[in-house]
Amino acid sequence: MPSATTAPSAATTPRAAAPRGRALYATAAACGVVAAIAAWAVAEVLAVFVGAASSPLFAVGSWVIDLTPGWFKDLVVGLFGTGDKVFLFVCLGVLVVALACAAGILELVRRPFGALLLGLVGLVALIAVMTRADATYWWLLPTVAGTLVGVYVLVRAIDRLREWTTASQHSRVPTSSPERTRRSFLAFGIGVGAVALIAGVVARTINAGSLAIASARALVHLPRPVMPAPPVPAGADLHLNGLTPYVTPNTDFYRIDTALQIPAIDPDTWKLTIDGMIGNPVTLSFAQLLSLPLEEHAITLACVSNDVGGDLVGNAVWLGYPVRKLLAQAKPRASADMVLSQSVDGFTAGTPLGVLTDTGTDALIAVGMNGSPLPLEHGFPVRMVVPGLYGYVSATKWLSKLTVTRFDQAQGYWTDKGWSAKGPIKTASRIDRPRQGGTIAPGRYAVAGVAWDQRTGIHSVEVRVDNEPWQQARLAETVSADTWRQWVWEWDATSGRHQLQVRATNADGYTQTSTVAPPAPNGATGWHTVSVTVR
Incomplete structure (x- = not known):
């Protein structure tokens, strides 16, 4: 029978052993993430009382947009369209997590550089907040308080991690057992992280104000106009599958x-x-x-x-x-x-x-x-x-x-x-059907789209296939020169791969230029071109 001195004890069971090597660094990185969540939550909670615009989360994002060169903004919009803000949030989220992990590891291996890094991130957020429109000195409070709390959580979490590690290496010290220090570390990290996450989400929801303002909007009763818009003519919408409706929902x-x-x-x-x-x-x-x-x-x-x-x-x-x-x-x-x-x-x-x-x-x-x-x-x-x-x-x-x-x-x-100062609309046209890279069956096919030149109006639209002569499309009705017009051209499609192009002429006789130009600095130009396979 084994002696009492060789029997395993709670202090030396595997579950009480502190992480080592890469696992130790991963745990320290997790401490950094918990600290960042705590900082964010405190800032969001205080922003509920100071003002939603004082939240550092969106202040930093808006600041990034302000500093982003126009060419890069155009690239992001071109790649992601109206999902550009989601892309920005994902990038900012990845950056914040990376910095938080780095802060945790730095605080473990070289104190106090982790805390200093977290403080530096807070300083950047503070600059972003205080450079927003209508910022007041009260707007300092959420970011400053959040940063201080984040630094405190980081330091305390890493201290507990060190205690656990030390206790595992010296398990015979009765006042510092691995099991007790492990529980202290986990209770602090999980407890702070859970409370901060819940509080932050609730505060962010309140700051967004979507529910309150949506309710206020629902109570708004618009008066009848003294000058109603002319009714949309029956022929303004061609009701073709794939063609953008005349009135956009x-x-x-x-x-x-x-x-x-x-x-x-x-x-x-x-x-x-x-x-x-x-x-x-x-x-x-x-x-x-x-x-x-x-x-x-x-x-x-x-x-x-x-x-x-x-x-x-x-x-x-x-x-x-x-x-x-x-x-x-x-x-x-x-x-x-x-x-x-x-x-x-x-x-x-x-x-x-x-x-x-x-x-x-x-x-x-x-x-x-x-x-x-x-x-x-x-x-x-x-x-x-x-x-x-x-x-x-x-x-x-x-x-x-x-x-x-x-x-x-x-x-x-x-x-x-760098964009032009006055921004007048340019004559433009678009093919909605068929779509770029689409496949259609041989025979009669309704090529259709929209064209616009607000204030002047669209006089005609032409379509051509494979650089052959231009063909006149039929214009739909419209309410006024201030709205776009749908158009359609019946094409006898033959088998093979074809290229379709469209151009519009406005009511003053100006025809879209074929010269290709990017959106910056005053709007894109060129003929919309789509390739389609007929088989």
């Missing part, structure tokens, strides 16, 4: 903006101010805006980042108040030539004053889209809609301010990054 309308977090704006507290080079400052509440004689107009919007044949364009029926009437109340000075519109998240767009005051341009301070209040992601409660200009110089969402100024005194967000 709200859920399908493209979204390109700089907001990582959709601003949560209470319509009861929203206000629009008009200032700058004016004779009469104007302040308007949401209720006052709804009480004005609103108008309804069908208008196609397009993003300057849209590639030839791209889908960053959509047509909707907008309800709002004419911008020119508000500006008339403000009485712009004769020397002014630009209106700088600003979003609640700090985004700005510079729009030519002459466009906004033109009696023939239906530029709107919009509150409705396709018969309902603006969707949260499309600017609720108020945005700008201006026909004939790319969105980056006109279509400000979550609108909060209009500043009358001059182009030589102020710049919009994207103009400062």
Whole structure:
């Protein structure tokens, strides 16, 4: 029978043994991740009280967008389209996890460099927060407190890991058994991680404000327009499979903006101010805006980042108040030539004053889209809609301010990054069916798509196959020159691989150029081309 001195004890059982080698470094890295989660959670919880915009998570993301070169932004949009923000979050998440793991390992092998690294990350986040629009000194609190808590959690977790490791190496020390130190380490790490994760998720949900603002939006009752939009003609939508509908549903309308977090704006507290080079400052509440004689107009919007044949364009029926009437109340000075519109998240767009005051341009301070209040992601409660200009110089969402100024005194967000200042829409056309690389059966096939040139209108569309002579397509009806037009051309498709091209001519007689140009700095050009196999 074995003696008592050789019997295994709880202190030397395998489950109490501390990790060694790579496992030890992996455990230290996990401590770094727990510390990062704790830092994030504390910041999010405090942001609930200080203000959602003070959250470092989206401040850092927005800061990255601000610093990103235009060419790289275009590349990401081209690769991921409206999923560009998901891509950004994934990249930021991977970077944060990597830094957190590095901090944990550094704190284990060379104290206090892990804590210093975590503090440096917090400092970067603090700079991002404090450089956001409308930042106040109170915005310091979430990031500073979160960073301090994260550093504390990291130091304490690594201390417990060291105690466990030391106890495993000296298991005969009765006051420092491997089992006791193991339990202390796991209780601290798992406990802090679980509580922080739950608190952070709850706080992030509150900060997003989606539920509260969605409820507020549901209570908004839009008034009937004093000037309804003309009814969509029966022949405006060709109802072909694969062809984009004439009126784009709200859920399908493209979204390109700089907001990582959709601003949560209470319509009861929203206000629009008009200032700058004016004779009469104007302040308007949401209720006052709804009480004005609103108008309804069908208008196609397009993003300057849209590639030839791209889908960053959509047509909707907008309800709002004419911008020119508000500006008339403000009485712009004769020397002014630009209106700088600003979003609640700090985004700005510079729009030519002459466009906004033109009696023939239906530029709107919009509150409705396709018969309902603006969707949260499309600017609720108020945005700008201006026909004939790319969105980056006109279509400000979550609108909060209009500043009358001059182009030589102020710049919009994207103009400062090298894009052209005025952004007029270019004549464009697109093939929706057949799709690039598609396969169809031989015989009669309806090639169809859309074409647009807001303010001027589309006069004709031509299609050609394999560089043969151009053929006239049939244009569908339209509400006005401010919307796109569907078109269709009947093709007697023969077996083989073919190339289809389209070009449009506007009402002034200008035909799309074949010269290929990228979106920067003032919109892409070229003929949309698709290859299709007939068999």
